[in-house]
Amino acid sequence: MSQERPAAPPYTQPVRPALSRAVHDRDGLRRAELNDTLHRHPDLRVLMVTDDYLVPTVEADRGPALDLRRGDTVHSEPAGWSYLGRHDGVAYAMARGSRDIRADRWVGLREIGAEVDDLDAGLLVEAVGLAQWQDRSLHCPLCGAVTELRDAGWVRHCPADGTEIFPRTDPAMIVLVHDGADRCVLGRQSIWPPDRFSVLAGFVEPGESAEQAVAREVFEEVGLSVTDIRYVTSQPWPLPQSLMLGFTAQVDGDQRLVVDQKELAEADWFSRADLVRADRVRPKLPPPVSIAYQLITDWLGEKPATPAWT
Template sequence: MENLPLARATVDPDAVARTRPGLVTDLAADPGTRVVLVRQGRVATKDGALDLRAPADVTGATWDPERLAYLGRDESGRYLALTLPETLGEERDLDGVPVQEDAALVSLVEGLEFSHLRDVGDVLPDRDAGLATTAVSLAAWHARHPRCPRCGEVTEVIDAGWVRRCTADRSLHYPRTDPAVIMAVTDAEDRILLGHAAHWPDRRFSTLAGYVEPGESVETAVRREVAEEVGIAVGQVEFVASQPWPFPASLMLGFRARVADGAAAEVRVDGVEISAARFFTRAALGEAVQEREVLLPTRSSIALALIEDWFGGSLR
């Protein structure tokens, strides 16, 4: 399984350059730099690609290190992510005009389209998929970690957006990634097990998934999650592929898993995380999708890739 939607990065991350003093300032002043705009977890897009801007085009932007991250370089130039304030444009006067100093930036943003990676991750070109995934990941990390986990004091951004340093104890903190397993479970009849999470819309079904806990291998996590969520014992576990899932900070590790030999394939949902689950034959799933009795995950997800890998073709 190759070319998963959010695992197609082509840009050189150029990590050795991140510690160079003045790098971000230089990038913001370089007309060849291209800026990825991030707003509320979404990226600016146009015609199925990122809507990249030169720094001079981002009128009204304040090049605050807290909102910037160096994404890397390729033969076309260097890339910078700019995360816009969450409340940009919300405060207005009686005439409806933005009262913030960044009114010019508000005007620019109102003319842009911002898209969620879940919706466009599969259609973005390879370069753009990698840039967008990294930009969204870093924006989420910065938003969630403004203070030092050791002492609670404010942290500052260094190394071109890739490190936060405590202003009190000087400890360094790096972007985190939470490993999660996601698995296509099949039984002796080669039926696939799909579940419905309690918080999902009606008819939405997908593969089971869960986070890897401290002290366990990913294979153990697969078996534990399946047992906890649907009461089924898993035997063979085979790694397939992985992709980042920055919502906010996961790395999805995809597996094929088989119901253990001799174990009953009787589904007993936990009723908390999973409210319904069942096994499907290929014919039954194909018909259910066609009749819209079952709604599958978006094409950006590894879940759909695992399901279609088992099915042997496209289901959407």
């Protein structure tokens, strides 16, 4: 390794959803230099990611933890290893593997994203997001040639025309619509079970701001006009490659819901009391790993009692 730069811990958000807790230094300026030497780092820990984006975990005293292997014990092809960054003198990498490797449990981001500690949460969401992008950029978007991975996993290079492809993230907005008092709107997608509800969400379209996407999606999905659109927080959701931008918005005028049946099976207004009652069966709320849970918790001022859907 060349001379060390000071570590740069990430900014800590005032409102931190489960997958926005990273504490490691992504150390992006050294990716190119590490392309051919990452596997020789003297203190390297490697996170295996399967083709269906599961990772190995161990049961630690505090709960589940990533099963991070010493670099010299991992036998996959080092050419495909990707640099995730560093923390407390340890370098972290992602490698592709299969479930043939022995582990206590192979699990997905949805299952353990909210249960692992801050360091593991940051490494997990970065590794899964990077693996998803690598799998979706195998071919050059201009000429279709098979691309080569470079810069320790962060660039795909087209050998035919020299195009360099960098990891992409799609902005999506998610919004808790409220009445300025004690009620908010939750909707249920038609593919969800009967009691499962969440806040409204949709992708930002080309040429649109996030706030404009909020107003458009709310009107399209439930027929409400909104005002006082406020940004709250964001969370990566790399299944496959979204960045969720979380907002609140207040209904403006008519509060009658007109549900677009193509997008939602139903939607309704719920009071704070409706959402915190421990004995409720409906609505079931999103799990703690989601930014939807964070937006609802933030608006309630307390954690909703179980049950959540999984």
